[in-house]
Amino acid sequence: MTKKTIVCVVGARPNFMKIAPIIKALKKTQEHVSFYLVHTGQHYDQAMKASFFQQLDIPEPDIDLEVGSGSHSEQTAHIMLRFEPVLDKVKPCAVLVVGDVNSTVACGLVAVKKAIPVIHVEAGLRSHDRQMPEEINRVLTDQISDTLFTTERSAHEHLLKEGIESRRIHFVGNVMIDTLRANLEHAIAFTETLKNYDKAQPVKVGEYALLTLHRPSNVDDPRTLTRLLLSIAGISRKLPVIFPIHPRTHNQIKQQGLLDVISSPTIIGLPPVGYLQMLGLMQSAKLVLTDSGGLQEETTSLGIPCVTLRENTERPITVEQGTNTIVGTDPEKIQACVDDILTTGGKSGRIPEYWDGKAAERILAEIKRIYL
The missing domain is CATH 3.40.50.2000 (Glycogen Phosphorylase B;)
Structure with missing residues (x-):
């Protein structure tokens, strides 16, 4: 079997906790797939970035695009311009993006324009508030994604209403909780x-x-x-x-x-x-x-x-x-x-379905089935 590469993208602080368990899972199966980690530099505090990578055991990125701050449009445009040459060099089988930051939609757009499949982790979440930049990023990323991994059942319903085929949606649980449980x-x-x-x-x-x-x-x-x-x-x-x-x-x-x-x-x-x-x-x-x-x-x-x-x-x-x-x-x-x-004492609550620390394992199983 020819070894394939998945480009994984992080950009801002919330992404780090989501990518950590996915990278850990991918490391375990490198006989069939390798990963190429891209940090867009959207989160431009180098000291904080280093702290998160070290604490969460995330390997140093293969490349840092160093886009820094700017308006939403400036940041998105700079990410797209700097990300395209990475895809030309790496030639991945898929691009995996997480969450809802500018890096998520920017890298997804570049990939889909180059006919590279997009995997979106944490798909289908909706606030129904179009004044939130993150909401626009979520909706657009889901529309261009080939494989959509959801954290809760309501996300599946949102995606179906927006015309996403059911076969492309996979309920896997919450990778944020994988990270939390691993680090408690x-x-x-x-x-x-x-x-x-x-x-x-x-x-x-x-x-x-x-x-x-x-x-x-x-x-x-x-x-x-x-x-x-x-x-x-x-x-x-x-x-x-x-x-x-x-x-x-x-x-x-x-x-x-x-x-x-x-x-x-x-x-x-x-x-x-x-x-x-x-x-x-x-x-x-x-x-x-x-x-x-x-x-x-x-x-x-x-x-x-x-x-x-x-x-x-x-x-x-x-x-x-x-x-x-x-x-x-x-x-x-x-x-x-x-x-x-x-x-x-407030609401006691309960742990939602599949928030069990094994979301990344389920994601990897689907990735291997679909792409390897």
Whole structure:
């Protein structure tokens, strides 16, 4: 059998946790298939990238396209221009993309234009909010993909409604949970993280909230950002809040003159943290407040109550079966949800189907059947 190559693409932080178990699975079957790892450089913090690759045991990429920052159009265009020569050189049997970032759709478009099959991991998720750039990326990537791997049953229905043939859709589970389960025992204790950043505080396990905030709809609108931070300040008077601050969010907080709002000693601001640090922070939290899609899934797997600071979610299973509650940006709804968790413990939830740490194995089995 002639050995074939699959080009695997990562671009931004959420991709790293999704590609890690797939690369691990591909390594086990290299007698028939090799992988060529492309990092587009969409996530341009080199220190953070190195941290994630090391912590998740991802090999150094075969090539880094180093596209850096820019508008959505600029970033997508630069990725496409730099990715095409890679395909001409490698001549893969397929291109595998994950998630919903600009790198996902850009590399998918280049591949399909060159008649190379596209494999999309985490297909079919829909928020039904076309104002979200990620939603556009999801829809377009699914339309040009040959093989679509889904994380939950509702994704299958979305794809069928959009004209995708059932034979191309495969329900395999959630690779994010593969990574979480594989790394639970390696999570870095939240106390160590606080100590490393000289933020040591008398905070106990299960007696703090973890906050992440990065979506443009939340941080780019001054009124929305102010409303959210004032809500967090109110919550911090009842429960300390640990807040790893995304660079984009920090810039907006500074520009809008809102640093004083989060200057309370019960709001513990941190720089962005690595995966194992974030896992430790999550594990020991009383609750998580976030606008991240990945954290909605991870908190459901961990059984930690999640308060989602968005009006919608592309991961409805985390609400229907998991620990997630959608509250939007209304301060009263946020406070009411937090108060309920503090009083009752919040939603207990259950682990969704196929969130068992074996999604990558199922993906590899389908890839071998279809492409090898």
